[in-house]
Amino acid sequence: MKRLNVILSVLMLVCVLLPIAAQGTKASVGEVTLTMGSWRTDDVEQMNRLLAEYKKVAPTVTIKFQPTNPPDYNATLRLQLDSNTGPDLMYARSYAAGQELFKAGYFADCTDIPGLMQNFTASNLAPWQMEDGKMFAVPFAAVSHAVYYNKDILKKEGLSVPQSWEDFLSLLKTLKSRGYTPLANGLADEWDILETFFLGLLPNYIGGADQRVRYESGELKINDAAFVAAYQAMADAAPYCPNGFESVTYNDSQVLFASQKAVMFVDGSWTAEVYKDAPFDWGLFAIPAPRGKQTAICFHPDMAITMNRATTHPDEAKAFLTWLCTREGATKASQNLPVGYFPMINFPITLEDVHANEFLALNTGKQTDARFVWPALMDLYAPMNQAVIKVMKGQLTAKQAADSVAAVF
Incomplete structure (x- = not known):
């Protein structure tokens, strides 16, 4: 009987602690930090502004923009991906260079990202599309x-x-x-x-x-x-x-x-x-x-953004890409892109700069x-x-x- 009471006491303690443990786990993953690789070292200020806009939409997600010297980007990114230290999100080259990283299993399949196939024209999707129709990135700028x-x-x-x-x-x-x-x-x-x-x-x-x-x-x-x-x-x-x-x-x-x-x-x-x-x-x-x-x-279709297939935060990375496929996300992106980079989404977007227009x-x-x-x-x-x-x-x-x-x- 005494042994039974001990077992019951232990079970009750476990029942009390489990919700607390679950809350602790939830809190630990509540604040998520993603990294974003890029070859655009000149765009730190603009991208930080854009990512700050996204944080208003997703307050628990912080995205750190970490660009690489442009001539070194391809080699550096490949080295990072090979060693499983690649960023969660990254700029994707158009056509063959991007296709190669998708075939190698590094870029995630973005085909089912909400809004991607609906809000971009076929010609603007094509630079980041495989022969079988799969998309490996979200078009960002031309x-x-x-x-x-x-x-x-x-x-x-x-x-x-x-x-x-x-x-x-x-x-x-x-x-x-x-x-x-x-x-x-x-x-x-x-x-x-x-x-x-x-x-x-x-x-x-x-x-x-x-x-x-x-x-x-x-x-x-x-x-x-x-x-x-x-x-x-x-x-x-x-x-x-x-x-x-x-x-x-x-x-x-x-x-x-x-x-x-x-x-x-x-x-x-x-x-x-x-x-x-x-x-x-x-x-x-x-x-x-x-x-x-x-x-x-x-x-020229220049930049797209994709997610690392091996990211430990796939839901958060996908949510950011989904935002870029919305009118709100595309508008914020156009407002924070450097002058001379043009949004590719199929929404009417007004650019403020005279020379950009x-x-x-x-x-x-x-x-x-x-x-x-x-x-x-x-x-x-x-x-x-x-x-x-x-x-x-x-x-x-x-x-x-x-x-x-x-x-x-």
Whole structure:
């Protein structure tokens, strides 16, 4: 009997303690901290503002933005994921680079995130979609490419925005003859002359996505007349770049334009905020197509956010991605994205910055496409980059440049 009383006492104690233990467990997981990886080191302030907005929606969740130096992001993220130390949430590259990490089992399947398949167009989903239709990220932002120009100088010289590539070359020639450096672009960092200039003008010569896929399949050849003409355009622009442009870095180019030492700069929309306090009036125009062709825009799907398949907080990570798929989340994101990054969700969103709207207006009535090599031909990035550099240095003809890339296709 005594033994029975002891057992009953123990059972009663357990019954009392279990709810307390459960409450303790609930409290310990009530406050959750997630980490977010990114290659956008310039966006710490903006992303912290956005994540603070999300905390108003999810008070128990803190998301820490932990970006990596952009050139190191891919390698660093892969190392983290391989060692099971990857962030809970992370920026996902579009197309092949992102697909590879999904295939490796690192990116979670995002297909069933509420609102994802309903609130984005098929074309905006495609860069982060597998062949079987599965989504590996939530589209976050796109960027555009155009020509920045000093309105004050053109007005002073009685010059106007060119309507064709031939007009553009004529404008460059006139500016140079009057003592100006027409273009700020250089070659030292290599990536920018390919991504912003060559891939920015390429749709003017080969067409949009419908033509790109024909090159990807091999139906059209990447050393055809259209490609040769695009390389020739780069060769024709080279004499109007700064003296010693081979040694001019991307940052140098920004400084040259900002200090009015160069009249124009072919670049991406992400640079727009750099010139927000510039002491002169500046604007944008689309890289013009040659006469007889339609001007097209390289509007590139740049960033998406995904979750780590191995995160210990899948519900909280998924809830954040779900928020990004809502009108509220997309609006907050657009308000806190850096100038020159454009939301991809299928809701009407008003941007406050004048130049951001000017960039978007360039898309009106024009074909748009991603950077040519991103969807399926990233193996051609390096050889194409070198071909552009060599043709601008005069080391290859346009035909030789096109043939050099075709040789490794």
